Amino acid sequence: MPNPLFSRYSQGENRVTASILAVFERISFALVERILQILSQDTNLPLLEIKNQVKSGKGSVLDGAIQASFVYLIETKVVQNALRQDQLNRHLDYLVNLPHVKNRKLLVLTPDLEEPDVIQQLKSDSVIWASFNDLYAAIADITATDESWLTSNFSPPSEQEQFLLRELVQMLLAEGLVNSGQSDTVLIVPARSAIKDYQSFSVYVCQPNRSFQPVEYIGFYHSGVIDKHIAKVIGKPVEEIDLTQEAVQEADIAPEIKQKLHHLVEQLKSRNSPRYGAKFKVFSLSPLNSSDTIKLAQDIKNDLKNEAGRPYAFTQSQRYVPLSALKKNPMTTTELLKGSGA
Template sequence: MTRNPLFSTYRTSENRVTSSLLAVLQRLESHIVERILGGAIGETTLSLLTYTNQPTQGKDAPSVPDASISASFRWLFEVKTTKSALTKPGQLGNHLSLLTGTHADERLFVLTPDPEQPKGVTELADPRVVWFNFAALSQSIDALLADPDELVGEQGVFLLRELQALFRLDDLLEHEDVAIVAAREAYPEYLRHGAYVCQPNRSFRSGITHFGFYTDKAIRQEIAAILYSEEAVHFTLEEATRRKADPKPEVIRIGELIEHLLAEDARAEGAEYKVLLLSTAKDDRTVLLPHLVTNTKLDASGRTTAWTQGQRYVRLSALGKGPRTTGELDTLH
C-alpha cells in the first residue's frame, strides 16, 4: 500500500519541500547531514562541526584543553521546485549580500529539479554558490542508507525515506530525458544509418539522453541513446574524406554518414546540417518498447490530430511503463 509522505503542511510545493527538508535535517546527527549534503554536491570535506584532540592554542597559551568542538559557518539555501526557475542571477546575488565574511565557511546552496546547472547560477560564477538537484540529493541518501559502516537509527531512516517520497510525489526526481521528433523520413533514415540529421544549430532541451521517432500515427519502438552530436557539419565529399581519416570513431562515423547520405541524394551537397549519432536499432543501448505507442490525441472538434509536428519531450521512465497510446503516455508523464 502506498503511504502519503509525512510532511505536507504547506500548500505550495516550494514551501512544503523546503520545510520538510529542514524538518528532516534538524532531526539528524550532524555527521549524517554532512554526509548527505556532501554527497549531493560531490564534496567529501563538508563539515558542520570540527572535533579536535589536544587543540593547539599558541605558544603563549596558559593551557592545552583535552579536546574541542567548534563551528564557524553560515549556509543559506534557495530551493526551487520548478525547472528553469533560475534563468537570471539577481535573486541569488541578493542572497550573497547576506554572506558578509563573518564565518569561516559561507555558502549559498541552490537546490532545483533541473538536470543541469541553471543559467542563473552559471552566470553568477561565485564559488560560494553550490548547486545540486533533487536527484543528486536522493542518490546521496540512498548511498548513505546502503553503507553498512554508517549507523543510522530507525527514526533517521524513516524520515529520509519519507523525504524521498515527498520528492517523488512533487515530481522532483525525474526530468524529460527523451526527445520525440516527427519523423516521416527521419525514422527510416535512422534505421539505415543510426543517426538523426536536421537543420544546423537546431535547439533541443538540455538534459536529453535519448531520441525517439513519431511517424505513421505512432511513437516507434526504438528509443535510441544519443552518443554524439555536432551543431553544423559541412556535407561535402571532401569533408567526408577528411573525417574518415580522423582517429576518433565518432568523427569517422560522421564522415561515412556524409558519404552515404550524399550518395542517396538525401542531403544537398555543400550545405550544413546538425548531426546526432544514435545507438542503432540492434544496439543494447537502445531501449526497445514492447509495442508502438499509438496516437489518440484529439483536437477541439474531436478529430484525431498529430501528437507532435516538431518535437516533444517525455520521460524514459514513463515510456518504460509500456503505454499503448499517447493518451496513456501523457497521463503517466
C-alpha cells in the first residue's frame, strides 16, 4: 500500500522526507531517475537498465533483461547548519556494507545556501549534497512545458504526475525550504532566442503563467555559455499577455514596460514571427548597459560532462545559482557550481 501522500509526522525532517518519498512512489520510475540524475549532476547515469539480446555467462543469448542495482539513502534537514558528521558517517558505513550494490549514494537535502563544511570534510564520492532549491529546479526542469520537450529524449510527465510534483513544490514552499533566506538568487534560463529579446528590448519572454522562484536577477545561457550580463528584474512580471499592439495598449502595466512591448510586438509583426499574437509571460529587465545590470568579467563557458565524457547543457529549462558565486567571475560552469556549493 502506498504511503500517505503528505505525511502527518510532527517532526519537520520526517514530514518532508516522507512527503518526498510518497510523491516519488506515485510517479514513474523514469521521472524519479531523472530527478536523481539532475541532483547528482549526471544526467546519463542509468538506475534501471533495459537491454535486448543479452549474452549469459554460458554462451547462450537471452532475449532481454531488466537490471537494477542501486541504493539512494536520503538524509533531510529542514534548518541550516544542522548536519552532524557522526550521523553521516554512520549512514556511509551502512551504505558501504550493503552487498551486491553497484550504484550507491547518500543524498543529503538541506536548506543551506552553500555546501556545508561537513559534506566537504567527508571527501566521499558517494555523498551528494543538494539544497531544496536544487530539488525545486530539478522538478521545474522535468515539468517544463516550453518547446524544449520537442527535442528532448524524455517523455513529458502526465497530468497526474505534474499535479503531484506541483503539490510537492507547494509543500516545500509552505515549509519555507525553497529560497529560504536567499535574497541573491539568480535565475538562469536557456536563451537561444531570449538573449536577442533581452539585448534589443530588455525583456524576457516565456510561456504564460510559468512558475519561478522569486528572483532579483536573470541570467541567460546560450551558445554554450552563461552570458556575462546579469539583468535585474524590474517590477513584477506580466503573467499573461497577447503580443499584439492592441493588447499591449489596453494592458494595465507600467508605461516603461508597455513601451518595451510595443517595440517587441512591432518587430515580431514585421518578421511574421509565430510569436506575434500569441500569449506570453514577460519580465521587464534592466537594459544591457544599465548600471543595474551586473557585468561579469567574461561569459562563463559550460564545461559540464557526464561520466562518459559527453557534454550536457547547463540548463534545459531553468536553474538557480547564487549571485555571490557569479560575482567570483568563474571561467567555467564547473567553477561556478563549486563556488555556489552545488
